[in-house]
Amino acid sequence: MEEPPDVETLVTGLVSDNEGARKYAVFKLQSLLGDPAFADAFIQGDGQIALRHAALETIGNTQAYAFGSLDALLELDIGWDAVDGPVIDKAVELAVTHPLVNIVRNALTLLVLIVSRPLRQSRRESAEVFGFGAIKPALDNHPDFLDSLVQRLSASDHTLCANALQLVNALMRDAVIHGGEHEWPKFIKRLQDLGVIGGVGMLMRGDAASDVGSPLATAILEFQGLTKVLLRKWKEVRVNLELVEHRRALKTINLLSKPEPYNPPQADGEDGGKDSKRHHPRKWRRLGFESENPALEFDDTGYLGMMDLVDYARRNEDSYSKILMEQAVQPVEQRCPVARASLSITLILYEHFEIDEAVDTVDGAATGHTRTTSAYDREVNPYNVNKMYRPLLLQWGRLHTAATNAFQRMWKLAAAEHEDFFKIEEVIRVIIERIIGAADRKTDVGKIEDELRGVTLETARRWQIDGLDEVYEDAWGPHLVQVREQLHQESQQFMKEQRVRCLLQGQWFPVTALNTGAVVPWRYVRLSHNRKWLHYQDFASKNSSEPTIGDLAEKIDLSSVTSVDSNVSAAENPVMNGANESTETLKETKTGDSVKTKQPQQSTTTKITILGTPNKPNKHSLNSNGGAPDDESILLELFPQTSYIASEWLDGLLMLLNQEPITKDTTRLIDMMKDWGVRLRMLNLRWEDVDWEALEARVKGARVAEREVPTREGLDEDYYYAMAEA
Template sequence: MEDPPDVATLIAGLVAENEGARKYAVFKLQSVLGDPSFADAFIEADGLYALRQAVLETTGNMQAYAFGSLDTLLELDMGWEIVDAAVIEKAVSLAVTHPLVNIVRNVLTLLVLIVSRPLTKSRRESAEVFGFKAIKPALDQHAGFLDSLVQRLGASDHALCANALQLINALMRDAVVHGGEHEWPKFIKRLQDLGVIGGVGMLMRGDTASDPSTPLAAAILEFQTLTKVLLRKWKEVRVNVELAEHKRALKTIHLLSRVSTQPPTPSDTNGETNGKDSKRHHPEKWRRLGFETESPAWEFDETGYLGMMDLVNYARGNEDAYQKTLMEQSVHPREQRCPMARASLSVTLILYEHFEIDDASETEAYGGGHVRSISARGRLDGQANVDKLYRPLLLQWGRLHTAALNAFMRMWKAAGAETEDFFKIEEVVRIIVERIVGAADRRTDVGKIEDDLRSVTLETARRWQMAGLDEVYEDAWGPHLAQVREQLHQESLQFMKEQRIRCLLQGAWFPTTMLSAGVVPNWRYVRLSRNKRLLQYQDFSVRGNDEPSPDELTEKLDLSMVTSVDSNVSASEHPLINGNNSSTETLKEANGHDSINAPQQSTNTKITILGTRTKTNKHSLASFGTSDEESTLLELFPQSSLVASEWLDGLLMLLNQQPITKDTTRLIEMMEDWGVRLRMLNLRWEDVDWDALEARVKGVRVAEREVPSREGLEEEYYYAIQA
């Protein structure tokens, strides 16, 4: 192993006239400066200014190595004294124009370190300038710097992408803290106009950053978190109509609506009009846009400037739809109008809650003049699946807001809602967003989400709402609902057993063989005896209109000889006759009361009753006989799925076995489900003693409440026991 060169040799090489010596020196320097003790010795030997000279005067790979060495020193928080305007200008210039990737990577790292350097008290008092202000003079000389920086996000070199995004993140952090109340929004908008959202979104959806351990993955997650920080800051900005920017935004909302100067209709003012006032302005200037009053500023209290931005962006980006919707709403009575502005603010809050913008565990704390750098890689380590971490749809906030607001107005119209129903529609839209946006993975394009939000129906949303309600009750009532479900399941199972056996007692017609096209079959009528011990049946040449009398059913099968029932009914999801018979056939048709002249259909459904010729143990119908082997006792060929389900499950239940067909199982589940819902109608959240419930779940004994004595009370007097 080669011994590392000494400090004096390296410093001499940095300023040597021989190009080979200089190249060797800068190459070796970047690998040894990572050792703090070597870095101290290098600085004590006045090596910094030799390194600065190499940074400014070398070219090609030597310059890349020189910047790499400087980056290594700065990461150790050493060598900042040589980072002056000349070095920064050189770095910015190379970042914009230089074609060599290794140089651009290292100069971007240098700029990240400069912008991200924490400001200590001593540095604030010194003349040193760090953060965005340090590189701003150089940026003024290179107007295309930010544009080139955003374009680097599409570079094929992953390290270059990561460095470019890290610098963008650093600039955003610094802008939020030091940019001033009115400056940071302008800087963020400038980045967005240059396409930073599209660039980062492309990285999120692609395979480039699928490895969570890479610096690029950490930079992507940091950008996502900073986006949440920005949304939160916009929400915290109070709307103030005295500010020119806020006043201009409100004016934009009003002007884009193309307000009419005509007086309102009688439905607007209950017959009260003032023609003189209406010539000056519409008497419901803001309420017609969906605000609750004519002083709309306070209505942005919950959403802040974020809500105003969303409403302005919607009006600008959908001007025709905005005007058309307001015009359509104006002809309805006031209580039937969908308040667009109020709906827009509601959608903003729905998205804000959905993406958990206020979650302190994800968003970066800011304040006190400093935003800490996000340790994204630490959260990514050990995570094999970045699909759960990346939220590219968060970056498409404006398009999601527009699509969700349109869905809100569609739901309002479909439901025939009125003003008092606003919160109900709001809840429906919240469920829609959770279902559609929440189910999307990182590769889902925002266009598909817009299509889904555009096509979802009120019926579908209500179904989702009911499913969600079941989950909420399940979480709230826990084991109590499980007990109720088990009880209702047994009751439903018993009910279906009685129903299926009644079908057997009623009897049914079956062909004696599988039906084939053009073949006239013989028919067999089968019925369970009243004492439920025998199957009575008889074969006939034709199928009669009336049920045969008991005397005509001369053949009998003793059920005590039955050991099992076999069938191909359960082999398919829907046991149809060649797919031609619907499971929705009526009971009349299924039991053979349709016309004798009905066309015959081929069937491949068969129920086989198996048993022994010797009676089985009288204590168990399902036990096997000991004298004879099991053989076929009777075959039935049902003509519909309903008849097949009734007879197969009816026979199984007579043998004290579980039903197996889908029709019977579905009916049991339906009765169980509706039974649970009916029980829920008698429950209220406030009826629950939550402390006692939690104690019971944990197995803690709970003291019973003492029932008050009625001694000395009249019959009409009752205690009101508080929960």
């Protein structure tokens, strides 16, 4: 095994005039400098000066190895003396102009290390080789550097893409830390104008990003985290009309609305010249603000809300002014407040993308991603990558514009008024969660815009109802369990009454199973009014008029019935007529009317068998083994012609015996009424209506102060009841 060269040999090779010796020296250094002990020895031997010389004087692969060795030193936070203006300028020049990928990669890595070098790690007071300021002179010499850097994001070499994006991240991070309150937004805007958003978006959707452990994936996630940090910082910037940029933005919002000149009537003797023009009394409320002091209404959204509103007005310049003109002719209460809607969308998107939960990446250590990049997640669920990357976050402006337009459309469809603003806001929140939240990393923003443009109010309302359980489950979990249990009992009692009323009204049944074309006798069955007897009688034919109980000679004492058997459950699927019949049955029998809209079918195999012990009451219908009594016999057989009649009579008889219903038709109706009852109760709940302290105390078993019970003190006997007319 070849012994590695010593420090003296390598330093001599670096300054040698022989190209082969220099190439060998820098090639070996790349790997040897990974050892901190060797790196310290190399620094003590003034090796960094020789390495600097090699980086400036060599070309081709030798120069690539020289920069790679210099990168290895800087990663150990040593050798900074070798990094001066000429070296930085050379690195910028190579990054812009050189065609060799390996040289550009190492040059970009050097610049990343310089920009990312934390100030606290500077060991000498004179060390100023860090941050954007260190490379700014070189950038001034190469004004197309940033443009070239952004173009590198689309390179075919993934390592080069990663290095370029790492430098973009470092520049953004340093701009936020050291750029000043008014400088960093300008730098970020410059990067965005050069197309950095589109470049990173392509990387997010590309196959190379699926390897979440790669440097490229780390850089992408860091950029995503930085984007959230920037959005948060923009939101934290307070709108101040003393600042030129803020005044200009607010003026843009007004001018793009194309306001009509306002010349109020002049009083007698008042000059009507230019100086007499007054402020329109509804200048800002016309745009959808709540007052004539719009700066105060950006308190919740900060400068981010103003940026979004300006961007919306610019993207919809023609429709923006037309919308405001249409609103102006409508009653004040029915006008959609465009500005207020825009600010609301900003907050909804802010919450949807969980901006406040972003890892702060401006300290140079965080990467902007958390638990989703763990090795466990990658091994157990490799598809997490589709949720880790949020390329739609980078399309914030387009999403905001599309959602604001959707807000206005929902307002119009709902014929909303000002007091309905928060209701429409909640509808839009659900729409954004459903459409944007369901998108994966490959979903194009154009598709999202189309879906936001096409979603209907009915669909949004359905989503809203479907999501109520999830929205309130955390806060109302135990309460909802009790509500569901209570509503289940109420719904079951209601269905019992409905089914029993069908029995009270009576029904025709064929005496035997029907065969096509056969003529069979008919049996009419009806429950007595006291619900204790089941009367029936066989007839040669089905009469047009229904028999009375007096016409029914046969009867069964329900106290003697031990069980009701049927094949309804088995035959239910092939003969079931659907939920619409059940709904119709429920709807029409609320008034006590029987449903007879269906014509009898000409064939049926459904049978209900009533079993019992004739001639003696059934107080102990089951034997000691839990089965039927030994002397149990068939008391009556019924052949329902349709599934919903079978459901009514089978479950009606079971419920009369205080047993649970078994047919899908009945249980479906019970569940439907229970679910709608829960949802209606939740729609009436408000978070502010809850005494959270009392609720928490009850959950923990603590004593709660009882409310004062009203007394009759001061009242007399002079009162009356208001009786409502039937």
